[in-house]
Amino acid sequence: MANANELNVIRDQVKLPLSVAFEVAMQGIRIRFGRSIVTATGVVLGVAFLMSILSGQVIKTGVSKEADLRTETKRMYSFLSSEMGPPKNRVAGVIQVGALSDAEARLIATLLDNGLQKVNWSQAAGTQGTAPALGQVGATVSPDQAGAGADALLILGQGSLPQLDWAQVTAGMRQPVLALGQSYDQAALPKSLSVVNLARELKPEEIEAQKLEKRQAAFRSLWMTIISLLVTFICISNSLLMSVTERFKEIGTMKCLGALSGFIRQLFLIESSLIGLVGALVGSLVGLLFSVLGYGLLFGFGLVFTSMNWGLVLFYILPCLAVGVVLSIIAALYPASFAASMVPGTALRSNI
Amino acid sequence: MNVDSAKLEALFASPAEEQAPCIIRAVEVEKIYRMGTLVIPALRGASVDIFKGEYLSIMGPSGSGKTTLFNIIGGLGKPTSGKVYIDQVDIAQLDHNELAWLRCRKVGYIFQSYHLIQVMTCLENVTLPMAFAGMEAEEAREKGIALLGLVGLGERILHKPSELSGGQQQRCAIARALANSPEIILADEPTANLDSHTGREIIDLMDQLKVELNVTIVTATHDLKMLRKSDRILWIEDGRIVKMARPDEIDFSLGDFD
Numbered sequence: 001m002a003n004a005n006e007l008n009v010i011r012d013q014v015k016l017p018l019s020v021a022f023e024v025a026m027q028g029i030r031i032r033f034g035r036s037i038v039t040a041t042g043v044v045l046g047v048a049f050l051m052s053i054l055s056g057q058v059i060k061t062g063v064s065k066e067a068d069l070r071t072e073t074k075r076m077y078s079f080l081s082s083e084m085g086p087p088k089n090r091v092a093g094v095i096q097v098g099a100l101s102d103a104e105a106r107l108i109a110t111l112l113d114n115g116l117q118k119v120n121w122s123q124a125a126g127t128q129g130t131a132p133a134l135g136q137v138g139a140t141v142s143p144d145q146a147g148a149g150a151d152a153l154l155i156l157g158q159g160s161l162p163q164l165d166w167a168q169v170t171a172g173m174r175q176p177v178l179a180l181g182q183s184y185d186q187a188a189l190p191k192s193l194s195v196v197n198l199a200r201e202l203k204p205e206e207i208e209a210q211k212l213e214k215r216q217a218a219f220r221s222l223w224m225t226i227i228s229l230l231v232t233f234i235c236i237s238n239s240l241l242m243s244v245t246e247r248f249k250e251i252g253t254m255k256c257l258g259a260l261s262g263f264i265r266q267l268f269l270i271e272s273s274l275i276g277l278v279g280a281l282v283g284s285l286v287g288l289l290f291s292v293l294g295y296g297l298l299f300g301f302g303l304v305f306t307s308m309n310w311g312l313v314l315f316y317i318l319p320c321l322a323v324g325v326v327l328s329i330i331a332a333l334y335p336a337s338f339a340a341s342m343v344p345g346t347a348l349r350s351n352i
Numbered sequence: 353m354n355v356d357s358a359k360l361e362a363l364f365a366s367p368a369e370e371q372a373p374c375i376i377r378a379v380e381v382e383k384i385y386r387m388g389t390l391v392i393p394a395l396r397g398a399s400v401d402i403f404k405g406e407y408l409s410i411m412g413p414s415g416s417g418k419t420t421l422f423n424i425i426g427g428l429g430k431p432t433s434g435k436v437y438i439d440q441v442d443i444a445q446l447d448h449n450e451l452a453w454l455r456c457r458k459v460g461y462i463f464q465s466y467h468l469i470q471v472m473t474c475l476e477n478v479t480l481p482m483a484f485a486g487m488e489a490e491e492a493r494e495k496g497i498a499l500l501g502l503v504g505l506g507e508r509i510l511h512k513p514s515e516l517s518g519g520q521q522q523r524c525a526i527a528r529a530l531a532n533s534p535e536i537i538l539a540d541e542p543t544a545n546l547d548s549h550t551g552r553e554i555i556d557l558m559d560q561l562k563v564e565l566n567v568t569i570v571t572a573t574h575d576l577k578m579l580r581k582s583d584r585i586l587w588i589e590d591g592r593i594v595k596m597a598r599p600d601e602i603d604f605s606l607g608d609f610d
Contacts, residue, residue, distance in 0.1 A: 010453060257461075259452065260449065
């Protein structure tokens with residue numbers, strides 16, 4: 001019993017430290033483990049959906065870029081080999097005039113794969129780009145020597161046509177084939193050479209179509225992201241709302257026993273952020289796994305893995321985590337505060 | 353209701369010792385619930401003095417405002433008008449912090465459906481209000497074990513409520529109500545969900561606690577066994593207190609006491 005001094009004195013309720021709330025919240029999660037898993041599953045599903053959409057976009061972008069690159073490389077290879085003949089046991093000279101495009105680098109690799117005997121690699125004066133790894137078959141020479149004994153001379157890289165004595169450079173060639181990586185003014189070149197234009201000029205309407213396609217893709221991905229955010233929002237808020245409202249009675253009981261509203265808010269803040277964090281972490285991994293699996297089965301795993309921008313995909317885990325945690329906290333804290341600020345008698349009567 | 357006012361006055365006086373201090377005083381308490389446009393008056397001016405150490409039963413048909421009165425005198429709800437004093441403090445003046453303090457230390461609640469926290473063990477349920485009062489975990493544990501022993505649950509302190517019978521759950525709830533040594537125990541139909549044998553055990557337990565711990569007990573009940581044990585019985589109908597009587601003045605063989 002309270003002693004005489006305490007009679008008629010009402011004091012402020014003790015504010016419990018956060019550690020007590022943390023303890024009670026952890027205990028709640030542990031004991032209600034099954035229910036917590038179900039709640040977290042809602043978060044997992046929501047975040048997994050968001051993550052699968054985001055990573056799916058990255059994968060699709062990567063794959064379509066890779067497919068374009070492969071088509072381009074194949075086209076260049078077939079143009080070149082139609083003039084030069086199959087690369088087996090042939091010698092190619094290269095004058096690099098700048099940084100190689102991806103397609104050009106691929107072309108070299110493809111030529112080597114198809115049994116090119118030797119590459120005389122040279123760089124025009126003042127060239128910035130680096131030469132690809134050529135292994136045993138590569139030999140670095142000066143631009144003047146690049147044509148010696150070659151079946152084809154390739155001018156590759158982003159740069160202007162070097163000022164060379166073309167007649168002399170091409171004099172020692174086995175076949176007078178000159179392949180140009182870009183379209184150059186061919187006035188300086190000897191008429192005796194058969195010139196192959198590897199680059200493809202895009203027609204204005206093609207450029208327009210590509211631009212439109214890009215805009216549409218950007219809009220589509222924005223739209224998908226918004227929809228997936230909405231789905232995530234509904235998924236998470238639904239499961240968290242449910243898990244809190246079914247505990248209104250418990251909140252009312254705690255209030256009857258002298259819990260402060262602040263304590264109850266803390267309790268649900270901790271619980272929902274933990275559930276949100278774990279759910280979002282699992283969800284983003286599951287979402288990534290599913291989109292990799294899905295697109296892998298569709299396009300082939302090799303293509304997906306090599307073309308994917310892993311840095312961007314892993315970066316997307318961060319916003320997914322943030323969305324999961326923040327939504328979980330909001331969805332739990334709102335009804336919890338609502339219940340905590342209710343008159344305890346009403347909270348006890350609630351039949352949810 | 354034509355009740356002789358002088359007789360009523362006499363009945364409102366404290367039973368055994370006239371000088372016992374008044375621990376809960378409700379003055380002209382009105383409570384109106386609004387459900388949309390519907391206005392439901394649950395209490396229409398109920399006044400009651402409850403004295404320290406007495407055992408008061410509130411009786412009334414369902415919908416009479418029994419539980420509302422019970423909630424208001426226990427600080428679980430606020431009256432629409434009128435005053436409620438607990439230990440001479442007007443609870444309408446208290447902020448939520450002070451109300452929490454009051455609920456934690458002055459009053460212990462026992463409910464019809466126990467309202468134990470299902471995920472916690474008996475001991476944790478009992479020590480929870482002690483934690484809210486800021487008691488050290490070790491001390492709370494010892495007191496919790498002692499209280500559960502007192503109510504006869506010494507063997508089951510680590511059981512969950514779902515592993516206990518109704519009577520055992522109510523015992524646990526009683527131990528929890530006693531956690532912070534309150535002066536007042538409010539019990540809302542504590543035996544309503546129990547069979548008559550278990551109900552009698554709970555009533556005996558509460559009677560024993562009242563004697564041993566000198567707490568004031570207020571119950572809302574229909575249970576004749578409880579009414580017989582109480583010091584005064586308060587009859588509420590349509591939100592008004594219509595009758596107050598001592599058990600020996602009532603013929604329990606009749607269903608009603610008019």
